[in-house]
Amino acid sequence: MTKNPSVAGAAIAVTPARRVSSYLYNHAKARLQLLLAAPVLWLALVYIAALLMLLVTAFWTVDEFTGNTKVAWNLDNIVSLFTDSLYSSVTLRTIGIALGVTLVDIALALPIAFFMSKVAGPKLRNILAISVLLPLWASYLVKAYAWRSVLSNKGVLQWLLEPLGLNTPGYSLWGAAITLGYMWLPYVILPIYGGLEKVPGNMLEASSDLGAKTFTTVRRVIFPMILPSIIAGSIFAFSLTLGDYITINIVGGPNQMLGNLIYTNVGTANNLPMAAALALIPIAIMFAYLGSVRRTGALNNL
Amino acid sequence: MAISIRGLTKKFGDFTAVDSLDLEIKSGEFFSMLGPSGSGKTTVLRMIAGFELPTQGQVLLYDEDVTNKAPFDRDVNTVFQDYALFPHLSVIENVEYGLKVRKVPKKERLERAMEALSKVHLADFADRKPAQLSGGQRQRVALARAIVVEPKILLLDEPLGALDLKLREKMQIELKELQRELGITFIFVTHDQDEALTLSDRIAIFNNGKIEQIGTPQELYEQPATEFVARFVGxxxxxxxxxxxxxxxxxxxxxxxxxxxxxxxxxxxxxxxxxxxxxxxxxxxxxxxxxxxxxxxxxxxxxxxxxxxxxxxxxxxxxxxxxxxx
Incomplete structure (x- = not known):
């Protein structure tokens, strides 16, 4: 626009940095590659490569004499996953606990999230949001040991249940399931709360206006609309339970889940190939689970 | 009387949205509530629908006191300002919804829903999702969904507010025709005086939670009672x-x-x-x-x-x- 080219020329000096910027400005693809190079490299090398190495180990074996991992390709570990009754019973037990924890967490999270989103005023909503988030700030171990104290024979739970003629489940699978349910509850509440926030209040009014009572509105309008969020929450609770190996050790008594079975194989048993083979189980289960929920659109909500 | 409102008051904290209002609306009337935003007209509509409970006063529908009844127990239906269509349901499922929750058999339900959709010229769009429709089409679905359950009174909360001028004028004519065809009471909330004058048998002019004047469009234009009415209408x-x-x-x-x-x-x-x-x-x-x-x-x-x-x-x-x- 300027009529004096010499002034414009003086204002824009062509420096190397400017040349690079201008090249990138005109080449969107190069820009994207440059931007993603570092994180992709990190992900590929440190994360995926390490994981693949571990999984490859599943097809190796252990030298019985020295105890060292030996590159001797075989399917023995994989075969024993299917033939050894210990592995199948631990797998079924872990899936059972994971499903139970997931369902109970969803049942607890739904009313809490609904109250936060649609009933509570802004002040109470903030207090509730903080209460849900606060336990996430505490260390996982601290919470597990807190539950160890709660569940103990002289713990708070026993004291509460005794007048009702009941006993604490103590350090058992029940104890582990309760603790895990507590651990993952915030991860289930938050996506469901987020999903409910996206349901406009007038949807509920419209449903009621058309003659639906509260339960029908929940079943026909709210539930289908937040189903992807529920599934998103369930992925957290389910996968975290599948992979857990600490809670079961702290409050699970002598019981085993997949997580601590793998852990034992890495440590005490010194059988890394078996541990790697066992690690395939939760990975396979999660792939099957994610594959089946992908169609619901839940993965867009993570 | 289709609707009798007696001493209706609604307070939100210290703010009085509706101030001891009396109003009678005849059966079969196209009645508009006209006023600037914040004048209380929408709050009155929401109290008739049952979405808000009044602080004081009574709402009677055909001589039945419904003041504290839930929306699903009232024989009125609402067309919402932003339509409030269920996004996970198709057009026909949206229209069927009111019949489904009333346990109408599937065959009859489908027939009545299709009939309602053809009344608003949308029969060809039955299987679409609301997200695939234009604003005007969504508006029609909302109308069909409300009339399919055959309410005695239809409440319309600024239903044409989001449409562009040409479409709005077209919908005004269709609304008027629909009301004549159905013969039910329409209560129409708007802040657009032209729209109110075009459509209504009678109009109530709202200001600060009170009604300034009720009359036919001609009465309001030719004999405004107050300065507010004189300036707001024309x-x-x-x-x-x-x-x-x-x-x-x-x-x-x-x-x-x-x-x-x-x-x-x-x-x-x-x-x-x-x-x-x-x-x-x-x-x-x-x-x-x-x-x-x-x-x-x-x-x-x-x-x-x-x-x-x-x-x-x-x-x-x-x-x-x-x-x-x-």
């Missing part, structure tokens, strides 16, 4: 008592409509301040001894066309056109 030249006394010898606040202010060769001299061409008419803003007046003259009047800004014209107003305000 355009008005309002004279304060002092000015009115000087000009007409009436010691009260008065009003005259712009088309009743004649510009010509007889009368008092005034200066033309502004000329606004409106197509069918020309609007002049003139200064008559310090009082600004709006005059509207037919654009086919050749004399009027010649008046320019700054020119001096003669202004004549007939005392019989003057309306006393309270």
């Amino acid at each position: 355009t008005a030249n309002v004279f304060e008592p002092e000015q009115s006394n000087k000009l007409f010898g009436i010691n009260a606040q008065t009003m005259i409509r712009p088309e009743q202010v004649e510009l010509g060769s007889t009368g008092d001299s005034a200066e033309v301040l502004e000329v606004i061409y409106l197509g069918s008419t020309i609007r002049f803003i003139v200064d008559l001894n310090g009082q600004q007046l709006i005059a509207e003259v037919s654009a086919s009047d050749d004399n009027a066309k010649s008046y320019r800004r700054g020119a001096t014209v003669k202004v004549k107003m007939s005392k019989t056109d003057l309306v006393k305000l309270t």
